[in-house]
Amino acid sequence: MTSGFEIYCHSHTNLSDEEIERIVSTAIPGSLQRNESLLQQGQVCRHKTFILKGLLRTYGIAEDGSEYILQFSTDNSWTLDAESYHLQSASQFNITAIERTEVLQWTRADFDRLLTDIPALNIYSLQLITRTTYTGRQRLFTTLSASPEEKYEDFVRTYPDLLARLPLHMIAAYLGISLKTLTRIRHSQLHR
Amino acid sequence: MTSGFEIYCHSHTNLSDEEIERIVSTAIPGSLQRNESLLQQGQVCRHKTFILKGLLRTYGIAEDGSEYILQFSTDNSWTLDAESYHLQSASQFNITAIERTEVLQWTRADFDRLLTDIPALNIYSLQLITRTTYTGRQRLFTTLSASPEEKYEDFVRTYPDLLARLPLHMIAAYLGISLKTLTRIRHSQLHR
DNA sequence: CGGTCTCTTGACGGAGTTCAAAGCTAGTGG
DNA sequence: CCACTAGCTTTGAACTCCGTCAAGAGACCG
Numbered sequence: 001m002t003s004g005f006e007i008y009c010h011s012h013t014n015l016s017d018e019e020i021e022r023i024v025s026t027a028i029p030g031s032l033q034r035n036e037s038l039l040q041q042g043q044v045c046r047h048k049t050f051i052l053k054g055l056l057r058t059y060g061i062a063e064d065g066s067e068y069i070l071q072f073s074t075d076n077s078w079t080l081d082a083e084s085y086h087l088q089s090a091s092q093f094n095i096t097a098i099e100r101t102e103v104l105q106w107t108r109a110d111f112d113r114l115l116t117d118i119p120a121l122n123i124y125s126l127q128l129i130t131r132t133t134y135t136g137r138q139r140l141f142t143t144l145s146a147s148p149e150e151k152y153e154d155f156v157r158t159y160p161d162l163l164a165r166l167p168l169h170m171i172a173a174y175l176g177i178s179l180k181t182l183t184r185i186r187h188s189q190l191h192r
Numbered sequence: 193m194t195s196g197f198e199i200y201c202h203s204h205t206n207l208s209d210e211e212i213e214r215i216v217s218t219a220i221p222g223s224l225q226r227n228e229s230l231l232q233q234g235q236v237c238r239h240k241t242f243i244l245k246g247l248l249r250t251y252g253i254a255e256d257g258s259e260y261i262l263q264f265s266t267d268n269s270w271t272l273d274a275e276s277y278h279l280q281s282a283s284q285f286n287i288t289a290i291e292r293t294e295v296l297q298w299t300r301a302d303f304d305r306l307l308t309d310i311p312a313l314n315i316y317s318l319q320l321i322t323r324t325t326y327t328g329r330q331r332l333f334t335t336l337s338a339s340p341e342e343k344y345e346d347f348v349r350t351y352p353d354l355l356a357r358l359p360l361h362m363i364a365a366y367l368g369i370s371l372k373t374l375t376r377i378r379h380s381q382l383h384r
Numbered sequence: 385c386g387g388t389c390t391c392t393t394g395a396c397g398g399a400g401t402t403c404a405a406a407g408c409t410a411g412t413g414g
Numbered sequence: 415c416c417a418c419t420a421g422c423t424t425t426g427a428a429c430t431c432c433g434t435c436a437a438g439a440g441a442c443c444g
Binding site for chain 2: 422
């Protein structure tokens with residue numbers, strides 16, 4: 001059986017078939033219902049997760065109880081709370097399924113062993129974390145500098161495919177604006 | 193001559209004296225006047241930079257010309273535009289000295305060789321980038337969720353030492369609020 | 385078909401921004 | 415060493431955009 005993960009590895013890494021097979025053999029498959037959580041605030045993030053299909057959000061809860069979304073993760077990408085995973089500390093964030101989601105997971109111990117044994121995986125991991133840093137910077141700059149309208153336009157440009165799969169209030173929670181403002185922007189853009 | 197860099201390496205890494213010496217021997221020392229730039233928007237970031245003493249800011253310019261600060265970097269820390277450095281692409285950001293600053297720099301080629309040859313340096317680099325990712329997340333969440341007042345309090349808590357070294361308009365540009373609002377907050381906090 | 389979730393809209397209030405002016409400070413050059 | 419200037423900080427007035435509250439219509443799911 002050739003899974004989506006194997007196809008992904010072939011096109012994004014230099015891993016050999018044997019290496020991929022070894023990686024897959026230690027993976028734990030799982031699936032999440034809509035609204036089911038992969039990780040909750042206060043828990044330790046014990047797995048590295050690859051998303052075969054579906055949609056997750058990583059979010060934190062502000063003091064007043066409102067939700068702010070740091071990241072959406074969809075098909076063929078990785079998700080975890082890096083800090084909690086590496087330090088085995090309590091996570092401040094939640095990761096929850098927006099749609100039914102199929103995942104592969106690795107425990108820290110298993111994945112560390114793979115990293116030690118497979119140099120190509122190590123290189124790929126490094127690329128990944130580097131890219132994460134870039135997009136994070138970009139996101140921070142936009143969040144700081146852009147107006148609500150610019151943020152929305154940027155979101156549409158960057159994630160056109162997500163637009164249809166997300167309720168508006170989550171887009172608002174991602175952009176850091178109120179639902180009201182988001183609706184207002186969308187309304188004003190119709191009349192152009 | 194034992195430089196601040198060597199002392200730093202001893203306390204923060206597992207590098208041996210010989211390794212440290214090798215690293216230092218390929219470094220290019222430099223110094224920046226107040227307001228002098230290490231990197232300007234559009235240039236390629238050709239060096240990895242360690243700050244011996246001083247204070248730098250990394251910032252971007254929004255479309256309307258205003259400045260937003262992504263990061264302050266001070267004594268015994270590293271700075272660069274990671275994306276520009278790794279991809280040798282044009283940087284979107286500027287890095288400029290706030291105070292007179294003494295640095296050590298390595299070219300990409302030299303540092304890559306060091307990384308290949310010295311495993312302990314590799315491990316340290318990985319820790320560093322991992323920590324960068326954490327703080328970036330934290331920053332994003334605060335930027336999204338906190339009120340201007342909370343942001344300021346958080347800044348004071350996190351960087352008490354920087355407070356005295358920075359003009360207020362830079363703190364405002366870091367927090368993403370107007371100078372006016374920052375003054376108002378500081379004023380209101382006096383009367384408590 | 386009933387209920388929950390989602391989206392839109394209106395009225396209102398307020399926090400933050402912009403613009404402008406003026407006092408203060410510190411660094412520079414004569 | 416002093417005078418001067420440029421940059422820094424504060425403050426005021428007016429405005430505007432965004433958020434909160436509230437209500438209602440529509441869509442989707444069980």
